[in-house]
Amino acid sequence: MFVLDSDYKTFNEKAYVRLILKNDSKIGAFYKDFEPYIWAVCDQREIESKKELIEGISKESHGKFLTIKKCIIEERYIFGNKVPVLKVIFNHPSDVPNLRKEIEDITDIYEYDIPFARRFLIDKNLIPAIHYNFEIEKGGEIPIIKNFQIEGNLNLSLKVLAFDIEVYCKAKPDAQNDPIIMVGISTNDFDKVITYKNVTADYIEVVDNEILMLKKFFDILLEYNPDIIYTYNGDTFDFPYIYERAKKLKITHPILEDIRIDRRGINDSSKIPGMVHIDLYPLSRKLLSLNKYTLENVYLNFLGKEKSKIQLAEMDQFWEEGTQEGLLKVALYNKEDAIAAKEIGAAIGPLEIELSRIVGQNIFDMSRMASSNMVEYLLMKRAFEEKTIVPNKPKGSEYLERSSETYEGGFVLDPKKGLHEHIAVFDFRSLYPSIIIAHNIDPNTIGCDCCDNTSPEGVNFCLNKKGFIPEILKELIERRVQIKKKLKEASDKNEKTIYQSQQWALKILANSFYGYMGYPRSRWYSKEAASSIASWGREYIHKAIKIAEEMGLNVLYGDTDSLFVGLGSEDMEKSKYFRDKVNSILPDFMELEFQGYYRRGFFVSKKRYAIIDKENNITTKGLEVVRRDWADIAKKTQEEVLRTILEGKGPEKAAEIVRKITQELIEGKTPLDSLIIYTQLTMPLSSYKQIGPHVIVAQRMKEKGEEVKAGSMISFIVKSGDGMVRDRSFDVESFKNAGYKYDADYYIDNQVLPAVMRILKGFGYTEENLKYSKNKQMTLGDFF
């Protein structure tokens, strides 16, 4: 059996850790004898008197009388010294936040903010997603865990279910008014769509109404009882929507009593006990480098697969009409979205499982934790093993102080602007992790007189003292080397997936240590360490650039640990020679890798470039405007300019396209729909201090009696005339009804030109060169 998830429950005022255990079946079993505690640290000579004071603490809170259970003196390391400290034991986890102020008045306190179930996993060295022998006593009111021993098998048989909902709505979906029309489900055993209008296909089940559809969905969840639920944006959309809708429709179902919807801004989560919900949208953002993270785009770029498409307006129309053909399109789309989620999950889920095993925390938490936080839990686990008390997170003022400390980051070379052909890209393999290990960089190795190990920043790190962080990091890196070897030798598909996920997990963690030490909320924060790592990194990239230049290579661009080099031709030999030459002068632990060959590319400025490979795959950085607050005309024109240049048709051809678009704008030929700008109201109208166009538009809509509130999406077009833009902005309907003329200058100067200038600036164009001119088609030749 293995731990799928864990939390805790309270029985008779006592907290029991609950483990969701799985092998052939799944059960929730409880661990009784784990107690919440924190550390209190004071001068050794005062320890007895402080112990008495702390044990005497009591407080009334919400009608309950809270006391400290007991204090025990134990030996622990703190800041490198082994000293007696007080282990303060509480009656219940919720007493910790209630009583810790009182203890803090008496002594320094540590480890007071570690959630109970996570603390349990650390202290018991119990690792999720690995098989253990659990000795469970059944027959009582609840199953009780008596004992457990690691068994080690990594083969998990997990039941997986992905789902997706479709909503019928005219504007932004609102669960109070807009019905769910379909629920699509995909598992390894079946694909299914539930709906309540007549449509026939083998995968569709038609029920009488929305209530029955949702109940059917809940029944399937209970009956199939998946271990993992995959959604795409389920944390912020599907789960909260279903939950609110079910309440609105007064549905009762056992699953609704267990479901937990947490809406906390950036950290939303939706949870059903016993089923690990993994939302693939935030994960895709974290793990994949794309310029758009729609399900469609992730499916295409990550898995190379396409699914059927549908416009939102079409979906509403098909639902209204209710024809077999239309409904089938919606159903197919719904089903394929669920399938896409399942398939993306199959590629990302194993990674989350490996992270869980390395970090030692639950799969659910891994899928929502920032990687710096994972590093922290890994460090905390090691600290516990070494009987070291972990440092506290910074309090408010210290956090602000840390946030204001800036330091120089990686070196970014000012690029050689314009178009280049035959580009080789090189990366330093694990540059920062290598530096941390080689130079023993740790908050506790700073400052010694015995070693010659000073960073270009002027900070000395002792090589003889044990570095907690570099030691752990070294283990991760060495494990990764071993696993990559095994991956090469493996032939079995499942085995490969595991190794592939393991090496990916180790890479993610290893690459997060530098950021971790520089992250202001870290327990093991060190600005000196972080800035020193970056400074050594700058030194190494400079060395590589020097070698390239000595070889007569054309260094086009470089950023932190990557180099873009112009080869003159598709010269792989020269690439290898350069790589090997750099590697011959680098320390053993560091390596420059050939990342790829690109047939063409251009660089605009630091962090802004685009390259195209032999298969015509385009990679862009910092260029694309894909947000909804850009009008379609700007997005489309930019896309065309990008493609034209990368296909080798020349920047002047791209400039011509822009001139044609601006000409159409001036002549009033541009369709209004491509000029709509979408901006959301994020607060009540009265709260705005800065009145932007969308705020004015919303005010006018409200005066007309339309419902506008926080969350409403305002779509507007800018009318021609004088004065401020906001005074000339109108909602699309009013604009069209009044027969207004759009403001061509606004769309040229504030939309199209800024979007294309991001690219064409790198080719020496100015706004003036790109505007349509009646008298003369200006070209670059007129200016140079």
Added chain:
DNA sequence: TGGAAGCGGGG
């Protein structure tokens, strides 16, 4: 120039 405000994904 600083600071306020919006974006992202989902329908």
Added chain:
DNA sequence: GTGTACGCTTCCA
């Protein structure tokens, strides 16, 4: 849940 929160980019004042 032993919690209090992202990392930009753009535009207003």
